[in-house]
Amino acid sequence: MHEQIGWKVGGKQGEGIDSTGDIYAIALHRMGYYVFSYRHFMSLIKGGHTNYKIRAANRIVRHHGDTTHVLIAFDQTTVDYNWHEMVDGGVVIYDSTSFTATKPDDANVNLCGVPLTEIAKECGNPIMKNMVAIGVSAAINKFNPDDFIPVVQDKFGKKGQAVVDANMDALRRGYAYFNENFNISFPAPPVPERAEGDDHLYVSGNSSVGFGALAGGCRLLAAYPITPATEIMYWVIEHLPKHGGVVLQAEDEIAAVNMAIGANFTGVRAMTSTSGPGFSLMMEALGLAGMSETPLVIVDVQRSGPSTGLPTKTEQSDLNEAIYGTHGEIQRIVLTPKTVEECFLLTAEAFNLAETYQCPVIVLTDLYMGMSYQSIDKFPVAAVEHRRGKLITEQELKDLGVYEYHRYNPEVKDGISPRSIPGQKNGRYVALGNEHNGIGIEVEDLETRTSQVAKRQRKLANFQHFTGVSVDGDSDAPLALIGFGSTWGVLEEAREELEEQGIKVKHIHFSRVFPFPETEFHAAMESVTQGLVVELNTTGQLTELIHKSAGYHGVLEKCLKYDGDPIGLSEIVSAAKKTFKVGVHS
Amino acid sequence: MHEQIGWKVGGKQGEGIDSTGDIYAIALHRMGYYVFSYRHFMSLIKGGHTNYKIRAANRIVRHHGDTTHVLIAFDQTTVDYNWHEMVDGGVVIYDSTSFTATKPDDANVNLCGVPLTEIAKECGNPIMKNMVAIGVSAAINKFNPDDFIPVVQDKFGKKGQAVVDANMDALRRGYAYFNENFNISFPAPPVPERAEGDDHLYVSGNSSVGFGALAGGCRLLAAYPITPATEIMYWVIEHLPKHGGVVLQAEDEIAAVNMAIGANFTGVRAMTSTSGPGFSLMMEALGLAGMSETPLVIVDVQRSGPSTGLPTKTEQSDLNEAIYGTHGEIQRIVLTPKTVEECFLLTAEAFNLAETYQCPVIVLTDLYMGMSYQSIDKFPVAAVEHRRGKLITEQELKDLGVYEYHRYNPEVKDGISPRSIPGQKNGRYVALGNEHNGIGIEVEDLETRTSQVAKRQRKLANFQHFTGVSVDGDSDAPLALIGFGSTWGVLEEAREELEEQGIKVKHIHFSRVFPFPETEFHAAMESVTQGLVVELNTTGQLTELIHKSAGYHGVLEKCLKYDGDPIGLSEIVSAAKKTFKVGVHS
Amino acid sequence: MATIQDFKTEKPTWCPGCGDFGVLNAMQKACVNLGIEPENVAVASGIGCSGKMSQHMGGYGLHALHGRSLPNAQAIKLANDKLTVFAAGGDGDGFGIGMGHFIHAMRRNIDITYIVMDNHIYGLTTGQASPTTEVGMKTKTSPKGAVEQPIAPVQLALAQNCGFIAQGFSGNIKQLTSLIEKAIQHKGFSFVNVFSPCVTFNKVNTYDFYKSHLVNLDEDESYDAHDRILAMRRVAEANNIVVGLIYEDPERASFESTLPGFPETPLVEEDLSISEEGYEEILATFR
Amino acid sequence: MATIQDFKTEKPTWCPGCGDFGVLNAMQKACVNLGIEPENVAVASGIGCSGKMSQHMGGYGLHALHGRSLPNAQAIKLANDKLTVFAAGGDGDGFGIGMGHFIHAMRRNIDITYIVMDNHIYGLTTGQASPTTEVGMKTKTSPKGAVEQPIAPVQLALAQNCGFIAQGFSGNIKQLTSLIEKAIQHKGFSFVNVFSPCVTFNKVNTYDFYKSHLVNLDEDESYDAHDRILAMRRVAEANNIVVGLIYEDPERASFESTLPGFPETPLVEEDLSISEEGYEEILATFR
């Protein structure tokens, strides 16, 4: 019996790989497993290798896993490409109707031909080869074919019962064929118990961000399509209008971000979502939000750069632009949620921060986090708050009288002056990107300039927030794995594995990189003599940020990955063992 | 007798302040003085205080000076605004026809009313009050009115001899009036000797950049107007066509930078010039140049930010965006010329670097450097080279044959693969922002990705260039003033003054900030126990860059200025004395 | 009821005689005439002399980026459709860097009024060629005369089927006021291009130039402002130098009225919270 | 003389049946027919399925940014006017994010050919609404039907007085080839909009749809492609669904031919150095 199973289907793009994976993943999720799925795909529509990896386990998993037990291969490329990750004794099912698979090397992997297409044809349509493959998989993982009925019903129900039945038929035939002809199995572990009060949800980072935005009070999304961020748009288009919100597909990202600024100026929580190229186009507007002290939330679902880069691959390389982008200097907050739950919560929270500090908040996720689906116990909905920051009231304005309200009063102690909202009588001001006086009129004298700069700088001077640095593992450990954002899950597994191997290591992780959580980070590093910063980029942007903000030159080593694939557990573990040069118990 | 004189004229925008200043400055330059002039102006067309400061000396000066001997005031605002910089015994000339000036405090400054407008009217046109003021100034500075004839001739010649004569008449009358009614003078120093082979040129950073571009082989400029960079366009529009070049006024900065990329791709040295807001709009294209390894030169004449900021004021706050801007990671070079001579030479050199390393080169100047005019001895024209980097020849392509040329051959040792130019037979390739194989076709496999990343990273791995860090003063000094770009001149004066006061200090200055000249900087810092980084921004961007790249936490203090005015000598000296806490000989 | 005084703020910093004074005046009058209170007006403007409109016009202002007033203004309207929303800017701002947003605002058709102060020059940056600078005109960036054909804003608006198109002149505040009133009243995107002379940098397109060349369509009884192609012909024949209501399609439905699920309540008044059932409905989609 | 083979590169990665194959084919044929050598062709393209044109068409390629092929292409031409220069991209690329450059390229009138593969959808990003998506069409970003009026590219081109305007269809390669040939031969900016069906994501604007709706102006003897307003009327009446040469003004002078001092020698062949006298002349201006 296994604690977890690794399953994968691969073939050409446009061949239905996605829907095969979806059905298997959702079925397993609905059975009660913790599922994590990752799609490997390319920036073209048809052709090109794609695969869909599923890891199902009896405890929560936050990574798609390095290894595969069962591989469904619709072509030889799939065999070749994924062979290296097969477990010893694993099984590769290939569609023997269309080709005869060959082993790339003599690894102990079972190559089993199943006439998937032929069986599908027998059921009435060769397209159902995918369902046959699912049946075969169910046989190997020892599931009951009936467990798939609800998913198949959901998926094909609107095409009529006949289609549902044909698909279930194909599934059952695949199941039967495999059991009749082979005797190999990787039984799935028993379904885990669900704790009291726990839900069981199958979510992606992108849907979690969308949900977080809605829960956080966002009522306008303006965005321009771009992989891997477009799914946020889809989610929001489906749900926001039901809650009184509006979605605008902008003509470009510059329009999108300026729309978000316009709505925020008008008192509506609004955001834009994008990826690298779009984010770069937003740099000028980022400065406007900073200078005019207008709240703004930008979600950047990072992808592999630079430029168009690898649009369907993951990376964590926009950190620098998020922190340093735009000419001149503004106040900003950069959050890097480390789990899908944090994608939800920190997106919601981004609106509180944006309104409280009247500045842009950037939420950095990435393709891996955004597009991977995973089972979680629940969303932290109860933790969502709405803190609107300083808003001047009608009464206060009335008491002040005409022309007496100073939106940008530089004297406020904490640098944050109450906002008025268009429509409020006596609340008139001009929000602007020029340097300005209290009511938002351009002025250029030295005193105004320095007092307004100082005002804005005070806002984040003593920034405190629950986001920051988390520490997992032994707090006295002399060694540390350090990361930010989406790598938290795999780093946690790496820490556990290193600990099991007797290496005392802690895991320090940033869910906010700016303002840099200096005190917390120093505290976390107190016991640490050597740190390994794991980042998905080529220059070590987090490492450099730490050097700049806190020092630790000579203490930190880097483990960098930038080939577009998410980082694997074993990559981290082996880098750690090389770096930490500790005696390993074996 | 004075070594130098500080002269200023001030009034409302649109009142002819600029032309008054220009005439006086050019006259003094032509007499043989070293002149430095700085215009203080506002982001509106008419009204608003403007002033024009001239410092004239018998040695080269690279700063407009903190003090004023003679102030011509066309309104009381001018008196109030500039009063604090009058030397003891200085003289303020005000136009007694239009107002009666009052002293803001009881400083020992002479307030002399001269009926400038009235005298001008006597000469036929009140507009000539400026010429009367120049005559008055000539009297105070003890010049011969005839010395102004050539400039007045130049300026008004095309309006006819009568206008020239009337203006000279006004000048002479002002001269006579002052000598008759007052007995105050600040005689200019004797005209300095010109060294053998020296020229005597009156240039601005912007004209030097334009000239440098032309000399460097730039044959296409695409730009969008923006203060304070537009003068580069003007200069280039005037001169480039004479040398076979073309200037495009683009519809926006995104078009401008993409035009520059297109021309560079075609083998023509091309650049764009802009300031902060435009620079922010170029972030996406910056990445394209980096990824496609297309040479590109961007000049950013920094102004006071963020956002629209103070468009007519100076700052050094785009350093971060220049180094970190664009999503993902690219190779780039950031030059920060420290003198107008370097504006010329490093702009020319930027094209060599861009072509040699096949990457974008950013030249950062600022409003102060760009728009101030100053006298210099010569341009380093002899130092200009044209190094085109690796270009594949027709013969090589012929020998290779069809489809055999790999533009992006990842195996090249230094990471730099020879470029072909459209029109070359067999040289076909695709320049692109996607990750790509050798001939520029999008591919996504891990090996190609990592080899291409590694190729690009090798390009600047051991970057060596004559730009970098300069050290002036005592090489053993334990104290250092540190800066970059336009502040070199004033920092040099500060160093001299501190040395005169017995403080052992050296001056370390960056004319390139990226790749960070690490070795040179460490060498420069060897003797240093305390450094004061002087920067015109609010966060200390250079300081942070040093921390990140070289450490020195705890060693560096910051002297920051961000009110839009250029930094003064006394500001630096007093900050240094406070920071260095050394016993001062007095 | 608000008066002109209520729409006045600081003294405008435009050059004496600048056409933009007239535009400001007409905007103020139009609002007063329509009984609009200043706190219910929002002006988003770009960067340029004209861009200072948001500072000078009473009402809330968003003095935004060069070329981006339209995205701002459209979102302001969606955020609170009780507001009267203007976008305002110059010819460089709107027809140069902002061209894409202009065309898209017309197709999107959100109920705002876009006012362009078209002086055929870059004013604030002291006199470079603008997208509407005429061929042959000498400017700082075209010292030998501009060679690019000018943008034809009204013809572009007609081509993109903008629902309300008018052209005015700063020298005729009465007509301009009435055009702006109509523009505000139009339910959908309305475009008012204004010949607003730059007295400092444009010595060609002066008040006198317009006074002697302008054709006033409002005074032409035979002109039908509901025939798009006819309008195109007429404008082209007059080489764009016309004023008046050029085209109106009162039937064209606004974005707000056609977007499925567009809320009744202004967005800004929506509750930020989600009900228990709302949460439950969403969570169900994840199971 | 080059053959079609010389213009072929890697196998295109478009979906089988994609209209872009036809466009590629027509571009290749047009070049061959005009005797153009592949090394003298440069294609700048944006991002999108259509954007892959620069990879698939023989000749030098600049596969640039989403929406920015026109600035690239214009500069390529100025840099070396011996080249035949194409800009190519999709409807999203060209009429969405790239709209401003499109309008400005028409007014600037540099001698390049702009080919848009207008499939009324965002293909590469897998099926969102594009600027030319028709009202009511369901896409991933308009699940209840698009509400924004589509961009009218040909009408906009007519309004901005583009010197050469044609519209083609991937399903009629012969006509498309001839239109592209004419476009290349036109001295100035030429615009060819192509209905290029996306067989994967657009189930409305299919080959069949065009076959049954298209009006072919080239076959209409009475049509005069030199009357701009007439063309506007005709295109509007047919709701833009026309193919053929829509408008041409052979007299309109290109940027290159009107810019004062535009060099005789291609820029790329200019000497980088400045003569002694050249230096002296410049230095004199600084004294």
Ligand SMILES: Cc1ncc(C[n+]2csc(CCOP(=O)(O)OP(=O)(O)O)c2C)c(N)n1
């Ligand atoms: C991104 C950006 N580019 C350039 C500028 C500089 N700039 C400010 S106003 C302006 C042009 C103004 O012309 P127009 O829009 O016609 O307005 P006008 O001053 O004539 O009213 C320019 C180019 C800027 N502020 N931002």
Ligand SMILES: Cc1ncc(C[n+]2csc(CCOP(=O)(O)OP(=O)(O)O)c2C)c(N)n1
């Ligand atoms: C700045 C930027 N924004 C968004 C994208 C994502 N993107 C790539 S292609 C595309 C749209 C493609 O549509 P279209 O131009 O019509 O080309 P098609 O694929 O239909 O040929 C988008 C939005 C991008 N690459 N860059």
Ligand code: SF4
């Ligand atoms: S420069 Fe021209 S547009 Fe600007 S304020 Fe003066 S007159 Fe008006």
Ligand code: SF4
């Ligand atoms: S998705 Fe559409 S446009 Fe893209 S290649 Fe396929 S058919 Fe062509």
Ligand SMILES: [Mg+2]
């Ligand atoms: Mg203008």
Ligand SMILES: [Mg+2]
């Ligand atoms: Mg398309």
